[in-house]
Amino acid sequence: MYLTQKNKIRNLSSTEFKALRQLCRLSKNMYNVGLYSVRQFYFSEGGYLRYESNYHYCKENENYQLLQTDIAQQILKVVDRSFKSFFNLIQKAKESLYRFEQIRMPRYLKKEGYFPLIIPRIRVKDGYFNIPMSQKFKVEYGAVKIPFPERLVDKNLKEVRIIPRFDA
Template sequence: MYLTVKQQLKHLSKEEYLSLRELSHTAKNLYNQAVYNIRQYYFQEKKYLSYQNNYAVLKTSENYKLLNSNMAQQILKEVDGSFKSFFNLLKKKNKGMYNAKVKLPNYLPKNSFTTLVIGFVRLNEDTLVIPYSNSFKKNHKKISIKIPPILLDKNIKEIRIIPKFNARFFEVQYTYEVQEEQRNLDKTHALAIDFGINNLATCVTSKGKSFIIKSFIIDGKKLKSINQWFNK
């Protein structure tokens, strides 16, 4: 079983922040290059350009070289996964098994950023050093991140560095593996959740005693105000 822990990156120097923005923007460029290759091949050949063939074309590109090779490969794999989903849906549609419109994966906006994925995780005790390519390393100082203490004894499988609000700040998402626990659930009871905006969630449980609240509301106004502040 896999679980996730999220951490907002704080206390970055201006230089570190700009380096992350540059990497995230480069990842977006590589993503769009990969999308372009597959789309053009499909338009011309009416066939799917495989990950291996796309990788062979892009591994010498400037954007690929600026990223750590593992990060770059993760970008290509994500694009590949999107197009595999497209072709699977297209096949179902042609067989009459799918009625909705099937759209080709599109490009990310020109001035945007995308997630940096670290699929091969190496830690120095409680510290993650963002992996650089040799070319990026020449002109940029390393970025070290202290991982949350809860993860110190965990088997971390993947780390995602996610740009938020057009890369005004970054969030780190750690995916780790744990042994699945068998739980004896009482399936005769339920919790109903109604999501909203001002009220983020209105919840009602089917179980409770006179001294236990059977319903509760999670206020969403604070989250809404934070979102409006970041979009100013």
């Protein structure tokens, strides 16, 4: 049983790499959009905007519409986990188990940066899996097929993460 397996993505065309880079950039933008709505709710209402409510604020955003829905929702769940951690630290500080000076609100990612693509479901066909993307994005950049590792062919995968390295 494998818990995690790393694979380097190779043998893709330059247009496929460009599409992956753009998807990771959209992922970063989606993270910042989700973070913005939660932060603004916190500053105005003093409370916590949960994932379910944050989704309704973010679903009209162009980044959400260019990413495939499953991927965009996974990114919003990462924002939700970040803020849950923030509020739990505040609670621990109130109980004198943590210092208030060490608590920092989750920060925005850099404008030129990238964020991982979290793909909860994939389909393998002919030894490749397609990166899910919206129709609008696919028309502009084309489909991206990545070779699927042979040792994972008959395994049940929970998710695939594409982590951008070295300037994506």
